[in-house]
Amino acid sequence: MNNNTRKIVVLNKLNSQMIEQAIFILRDEVQAKESDALSEAQRIVDCYIKSLTSHSKGEDEKKKPKLGFFVGMALYTFVTVIMTAYFMAV
Numbered sequence: 001m002n003n004n005t006r007k008i009v010v011l012n013k014l015n016s017q018m019i020e021q022a023i024f025i026l027r028d029e030v031q032a033k034e035s036d037a038l039s040e041a042q043r044i045v046d047c048y049i050k051s052l053t054s055h056s057k058g059e060d061e062k063k064k065p066k067l068g069f070f071v072g073m074a075l076y077t078f079v080t081v082i083m084t085a086y087f088m089a090v
Contacts, residue, residue, distance in 0.1 A: 009041045016049050 007026040014022065024041045026032065032040075 007037075009037050011038075011041055011045060014045060014049075016045075018052060019045065019049065 006028075009024040009026065011022040011024075012020075014020070022041065022045045024037075024044070026037060
């Protein structure tokens, strides 16, 4: 018979308005103390929540503008000028 038992860590009391519960499945080969596994799981959740809140506030978009937008606008302007010149000549 196969051993289908898994070690899991469940975090219930998270300081988040978005996440109610986090469930982590530990690797079979890892022999970690319970406190170490809880600390690692909490660190991962904290990083994830921080990334969600920074994206929702738009911090990344405000720090560096998108190059694609500027290239797109330049191409649009260039094509518009060429088309206008072409149709004015015809």
